[in-house]
Amino acid sequence: MSAETGVMRHAGRRLLGLVPTLLILITIVFFMMRVAPGGPFDAEKALPPDIQANLEARYHLDEPLIQQYFRYLGQVLRFDFGPSFQYRDWTVNELIAQGFPVSLTIGGLALVLSLLVGVSVGVLAALRQNRPTDYTVMGFAMLGISIPNFVVAPVLILLLAVYAGWLPAGGWEGGWTRLVLPVITLALPVIAYIARLTRGSMIEVLHSNFIRAARAKGLPGRQVIFGYALKPALLPVVSWLGPAAAGLVTGSVVVERIFAIPGLGSYFVQGALNRDYTLVMGVVVFYGFLIIVLNFIVDLLYVWMNPRVRYGEG
Amino acid sequence: MSVRYFAFVLTCVLLAGCGRDEAPGPRARDAVHRQQPVELRMVDGRPAPEVLAGEQVLHRDNGNEPQTLDPHLAQGVPAANILRDLFEGLTAEAPDGAIIPGAAARWNISHDGRVYTFHLRRDGRWSNGDPVTAVDFVEGFRRSADPATASHYAHVLRPIAGATAVLAGAASPDTLGVVALDDYSLQITLVDPTPYFLGLLSHASTYPVHRASVATHGPRYPRPGNLVSNGAFVLTDWQVRSRIELARNPHYHGVDEVILDRVVYYPYEDSGAAVKQYRAGQLHWTWEVPANHFDWLREDYPDELVVSPWLGSYFLGYNLGREPFQHSPELRRALVLAVDRGILTDKVTRFGERPTFNLVPPGIGEYEPPAPEWASWTQQQREEEARRLYEAAGYGPDQPLRIQLRYNTSQNHKKVALAVASMWKQVLGVHTELINEEWKVFLQNRQQRVLTQVFRAGWIGDYADPFTFLEMFRTGHGQNDYGYSDSLYDSLLAQAASERIPARRRRLMVEAERVLLEDQPIIPLYTYVTRRLVDPHLRGWASNVMDHHYSRHMFLLKSEPRP
Numbered sequence: 001m002s003a004e005t006g007v008m009r010h011a012g013r014r015l016l017g018l019v020p021t022l023l024i025l026i027t028i029v030f031f032m033m034r035v036a037p038g039g040p041f042d043a044e045k046a047l048p049p050d051i052q053a054n055l056e057a058r059y060h061l062d063e064p065l066i067q068q069y070f071r072y073l074g075q076v077l078r079f080d081f082g083p084s085f086q087y088r089d090w091t092v093n094e095l096i097a098q099g100f101p102v103s104l105t106i107g108g109l110a111l112v113l114s115l116l117v118g119v120s121v122g123v124l125a126a127l128r129q130n131r132p133t134d135y136t137v138m139g140f141a142m143l144g145i146s147i148p149n150f151v152v153a154p155v156l157i158l159l160l161a162v163y164a165g166w167l168p169a170g171g172w173e174g175g176w177t178r179l180v181l182p183v184i185t186l187a188l189p190v191i192a193y194i195a196r197l198t199r200g201s202m203i204e205v206l207h208s209n210f211i212r213a214a215r216a217k218g219l220p221g222r223q224v225i226f227g228y229a230l231k232p233a234l235l236p237v238v239s240w241l242g243p244a245a246a247g248l249v250t251g252s253v254v255v256e257r258i259f260a261i262p263g264l265g266s267y268f269v270q271g272a273l274n275r276d277y278t279l280v281m282g283v284v285v286f287y288g289f290l291i292i293v294l295n296f297i298v299d300l301l302y303v304w305m306n307p308r309v310r311y312g313e314g
Numbered sequence: 315m316s317v318r319y320f321a322f323v324l325t326c327v328l329l330a331g332c333g334r335d336e337a338p339g340p341r342a343r344d345a346v347h348r349q350q351p352v353e354l355r356m357v358d359g360r361p362a363p364e365v366l367a368g369e370q371v372l373h374r375d376n377g378n379e380p381q382t383l384d385p386h387l388a389q390g391v392p393a394a395n396i397l398r399d400l401f402e403g404l405t406a407e408a409p410d411g412a413i414i415p416g417a418a419a420r421w422n423i424s425h426d427g428r429v430y431t432f433h434l435r436r437d438g439r440w441s442n443g444d445p446v447t448a449v450d451f452v453e454g455f456r457r458s459a460d461p462a463t464a465s466h467y468a469h470v471l472r473p474i475a476g477a478t479a480v481l482a483g484a485a486s487p488d489t490l491g492v493v494a495l496d497d498y499s500l501q502i503t504l505v506d507p508t509p510y511f512l513g514l515l516s517h518a519s520t521y522p523v524h525r526a527s528v529a530t531h532g533p534r535y536p537r538p539g540n541l542v543s544n545g546a547f548v549l550t551d552w553q554v555r556s557r558i559e560l561a562r563n564p565h566y567h568g569v570d571e572v573i574l575d576r577v578v579y580y581p582y583e584d585s586g587a588a589v590k591q592y593r594a595g596q597l598h599w600t601w602e603v604p605a606n607h608f609d610w611l612r613e614d615y616p617d618e619l620v621v622s623p624w625l626g627s628y629f630l631g632y633n634l635g636r637e638p639f640q641h642s643p644e645l646r647r648a649l650v651l652a653v654d655r656g657i658l659t660d661k662v663t664r665f666g667e668r669p670t671f672n673l674v675p676p677g678i679g680e681y682e683p684p685a686p687e688w689a690s691w692t693q694q695q696r697e698e699e700a701r702r703l704y705e706a707a708g709y710g711p712d713q714p715l716r717i718q719l720r721y722n723t724s725q726n727h728k729k730v731a732l733a734v735a736s737m738w739k740q741v742l743g744v745h746t747e748l749i750n751e752e753w754k755v756f757l758q759n760r761q762q763r764v765l766t767q768v769f770r771a772g773w774i775g776d777y778a779d780p781f782t783f784l785e786m787f788r789t790g791h792g793q794n795d796y797g798y799s800d801s802l803y804d805s806l807l808a809q810a811a812s813e814r815i816p817a818r819r820r821r822l823m824v825e826a827e828r829v830l831l832e833d834q835p836i837i838p839l840y841t842y843v844t845r846r847l848v849d850p851h852l853r854g855w856a857s858n859v860m861d862h863h864y865s866r867h868m869f870l871l872k873s874e875p876r877p
Contacts, residue, residue: 039756043389044772046761046792048469050461058464090554098554154586160343161594165597170587171580171593172556241782260591262555266583271429273743275754277605 007303013041014296025288026076026281030069040085040275043166059085062149074282081282087273094268100286102172103251103263105209110182111248114190119234121191122198127234129203137195138295144192153258154186170259182259186252194237202233231305238305242298246291332817340357344593349827351851351871361573367851370575374865375588377601379581380557385518385535386458391861394518396579399865401521401541404432404451404500405512409867411778411858413512417446417522417544418500424877426436427814434498439565440524441548448494450522456480456487457528458519470776473508493717497811507814510779516862517777519630546572546866553580560865573854573869589847596871598849606725608664611847614727618847620664622857625773626676626842627783628667630719632835633766635797638715645707645715649768651700653734654693654742659840661732663726667840673787674780674827675841677859681780681820697741704742716745721770722756722876730839760795771795771836779862780823781810787830798835 041047041055056062060071075082081092125137160181161169167177205211206229214224251265264283271279357363380393385401388394406416418432419428440445458468459480471477475491491503514520524542531540541549546568547560558579562572580597582588588600589607603611611619616712618788632639632646639646655669668676688696709715716785720734721727728750735746751759759765775782786793789804803826810822844861854868 036754037758040756042757042761044757046757047466048481048792051464051466051468051624054461054464055466056485083533086381087379087554088387089384089533095554154590155591157594165344165594169590169596170582171596194475258587259582260580260582260587262553264639266555267318273753 011296011300013301016200017172021292022285022288026073026285027069028277029281029284030072030277031065033272033275033280034065036275038275040277042275048210050062078213081285082210082278083270084276084279086270086276086279092216092278095279096264096282096286099251099262099264099267102261103250103260103265105184106255106263107187107251108244109179109247110190111245113187114194115237117187118194119198119237121196123159123202123230123233124200125195125199126206127225134199134248137198139190141195144188145196147188148254149185149189150254152188153181153255156181156185157258164217170261172260172262180280182255184253185259186248190248193240193244197237198233202229205229205233211289235302235306236297238301242295243291245298246287247295250287252291286313328678330335330873334666346374346731349876350649351853352669352874354853354871360571361853361869361871365871366573367425367872370574371578372574372599372852372865372868372870373578373580373597374599375591375601376558376579376596378583380558382476382643383549383552383558384462385521386465386468386523388518391483392579392581394562395863396558397521398516398862399545399577400541400549401518402438402566403517403546403791404434404515406516407858407860407862407864409856409858409864410853411856411860413516416516417451421512425583427509428504430504430511431495431501432502432536435567435717436498436505437522437567437788438544439567440542440544441563441565442524444524444526444542444567445497446544447497447521447765448500449497450524451500451520452492452494452695453525454522455492455520456490457523459490463843465519467517467540470519472505473504473511473514475503475505484761506811508811509814509816509819510777510781513779515775517699531740546864548724550576557581568866574865577865585719590779592847592849597847600847603845603847605663605665610828613849617850619845620857621843621845621847623668623675623677623859624842624861625675625677625778625845625859626772627670628730628772628839629671629673629771629844630839631760631766631771631796632837633763633795633797634835634855635763636767638717639767642707646837648700648703648742649738649744650834650837651688651696651703652744653837653839655839656693657737658730658733662729663840665845666843668843670838670841671831672827672838673830673836673840674783675775675859678775678778680816682824683780684824684831686831687830700741709742709744711743714743714745716747717767718747718749718764719768719770720749720751720756720759722748727770734839735835763795763797766795768837769795772840772842775860778877780820780827781807784823784826784830796835798830798833800829800833801832803829807809808853 039061041052047055053062060068063071077095081096083091084095084194087095102150107253120135125134157169160167167180168174172178211224211229251263253265253269255261256263256266267279270276271283342560352365355365376390376392376395378390380388380396381390382388382393383396383400385397388397402416404416404418405413408414417434417438419435421430422434423430431678434446434448440446455471455474457463458465459471459477461481461483468481472481475487476489477491478485479485480490493501495501522544527540527542528535531537534540538549543549543563546563546566548563549558550561551557551559560577562569562575566572582601583592585602585604588597589603592596592600601767623826632641640795659667659669671686671689674681674683676683688699719731719790721731731748738746740743760769773783773786783809785791787798787803788794788807789799803846806822806826810819813819813822851871851873853871855863
């Protein structure tokens with residue numbers, strides 16, 4: 001059997017596995033939300049009972065729980081996540097459709113930036129192992145990982161937006177300038193992490209036999225690094241990338257709040273706090289789907305990059 | 315407005331003055347050196363054209379995303395702010411909060427105070443050019459009250475005859491006491507004379523409805539392009555949690571007086587983020603400022619930091635359905651007296667909040683909240699009396715009171731709870747367990763009255779009348795999380811509701827508040843203030859206790875040319 005059909009069969013199996021995973025996810029989250037005290041219509045100014053009843057009837061919350069559960073499953077099958085309780089003029093589908101492109105733009109750019117910068121400085125540090133360049137790069141990486149983004153972001157805003165006036169201090173208005181600060185803030189810890197991963201595995205690869213052989217044959221250093229060493233050295237980065245990418249493109253609550261960005265991350269937190277049942281469910285199902293798909297893509301990438309892994313063999 | 319408040323403002327001004335002569339503060343480092351506006355000159359009651367800025371676009375932070383822009387579904391402050399710009403009720407408000415004619419040019423009130431007849435403006439137009447008629451208002455009221463609409467706020471319509479039955483689904487919305495006498499006359503019949511009724515008519519629940527748009531667009535009616543409104547502005551863009559943009563409504567009857575071309579509302583939940591955007595020149599108006607920024611804002615933005623009394627009270631509540639407070643008014647009084655409110659507002663909340671021993675905040679017309687006798691004592695006298703009452707209730711150093719104080723997650727509530735608990739500890743030796751609960755959990759516990767002993771509470775008035783505060787302590791009221799029930803109090807409120815002579819009604823309400831404070835189901839602490847940064851170029855607004863600010867009164871001045 002060829003490797004290609006093996007990959008196809010694996011892909012088919014993984015995509016089939018998506019259905020029970022999402023079903024379990026929906027079930028757990030649905031009942032967890034309902035167990036939480038309070039409801040979507042509780043507020044400081046409590047509603048009179050008759051008005052509360054009108055609202056519950058409107059959203060089918062007066063039906064038995066199990067009936068609501070199956071009603072919801074039916075909706076999900078039609079890709080209809082229902083109306084939001086909190087944002088009453090919008091459906092959950094519309095909210096996700098507005099929020100996801102924002103998160104995807106910022107998260108995607110942050111991911112690309114982190115890969116470019118992280119891999120470059122990681123390789124550089126590995127080539128200059130235990131020399132000043134290495135220590136400097138790794139020192140900054142350690143800083144990048146340990147300083148939380150709710151510290152980095154306000155400092156960046158203060159310096160570049162408030163004092164210098166070069167960039168907007170937040171919001172989702174205007175051109176590309178609005179992207180700069182949030183993307184950098186999101187990317188900083190990821191750059192640091194990728195740099196450390198790359199450096200470690202690059203050093204390991206540089207000491208392996210096939211690289212020594214290549215060097216012994218007299219191949220130029222550049223060709224050895226980029227032609228032979230880089231691909232295997234990136235394997236740990238790639239396997240870490242799946243969950244990391246999902247985390248980036250689904251939006252960071254902290255970054256969204258500080259920069260006042262209308263991304264998807266806050267919907268999840270706000271939805272849970274407001275007991276916006278449909279919004280939380282919609283975002284969870286969407287996240288679940290996204291994470292499964294991203295992991296799957298990473299798996300395929302991994303197969304392509306690592307000659308030792310082949311599906312359907314043996 | 316009180317002497318204390320003036321003293322506070324004066325202090326701010328003086329402090330600011332000192333700060334200016336010394337080293338430049340952070341403001342001087344801000345890239346946007348906001349220039350001073352030119353001096354305002356008025357011509358025929360309007361700002362002279364040559365002092366106005368070329369671009370009349372107001373950037374206004376609104377604190378949060380509105381839950382909906384459908385006026386009859388709306389609840390919450392963010393939606394109310396935007397809807398006041400989009401729609402116009404029968405009445406409206408001047409910058410200082412005074413009631414002025416809105417869609418109704420004038421009105422008559424019957425002798426018994428129960429029948430209001432409104433005469434609509436003949437030149438009222440919807441944003442698509444259709445005339446605004448009495449029927450649009452009748453249908454608006456009916457839509458608001460109809461259970462099928464599932465409005466959150468329809469209970470403000472309860473003073474109207476038949477509203478209670480309609481809301482309960484027992485009667486058809488047609489039976490509501492609102493009828494169109496002809497195209498431009500509207501009659502509203504009330505159950506009781508309700509002196510604050512005119513104020514309710516600027517509330518979103520009473521706005522008219524453009525029936526054709528609702529029929530065409532259904533739930534998509536409150537969207538840009540679909541929403542037909544009768545106010546000074548129309549909705550032109552809505553990016554959820556990003557921006558809501560309004561443009562001047564060319565069909566509005568007062569369009570010539572509206573100076574702003576556009577208003578952009580931003581839903582920034584993080585007040586720190588909003589302040590940074592203000593400093594970067596992206597906002598003219600913030601919804602609030604973070605409490606911990608107060609000192610440097612006061613020094614560096616003295617002309618822009620606006621602190622003003624708000625119609626709200628912050629207090630703690632007792633659960634009267636449980637020991638130890640159920641049968642012990644002495645103990646309740648002791649805890650009230652042992653709190654040093656001056657320290658609380660000066661050292662803890664720190665934004666010019668006003669210490670209070672009352673439920674109803676000051677600033678509502680001629681209502682004079684009844685001061686309990688201990689309000690005039692020194693704190694030392696209060697503490698002595700507190701110790702005496704505490705011992706009389708059977709507690710002491712050997713047998714300290716152990717209670718739980720619940721509050722919902724928030725930095726401010728936490729600080730207040732900690733301060734109050736330590737004062738009780740210091741003065742009386744009470745052991746207080748602080749319990750922090752997530753918002754919805756807290757609300758549920760408060761309403762169920764099973765777990766709570768002492769809990770955080772507070773109230774922002776729905777309309778400028780003491781009734782909005784007093785009403786919730788009625789026996790069986792949905793908001794009565796205290797389990798307070800007193801027949802005298804209930805009967806005083808009932809009498810006040812049906813009383814049509816304002817002075818007598820006020821006396822009844824003062825008496826009711828006195829009864830309430832005597833029974834002490836709550837621990838009043840302080841009254842709220844609003845605090846925000848406002849660009850000095852923005853004019854045409856004024857502080858008011860309701861914190862209602864119509865964009866249509868506002869305009870932007872141009873800057874003084876740089877020397």
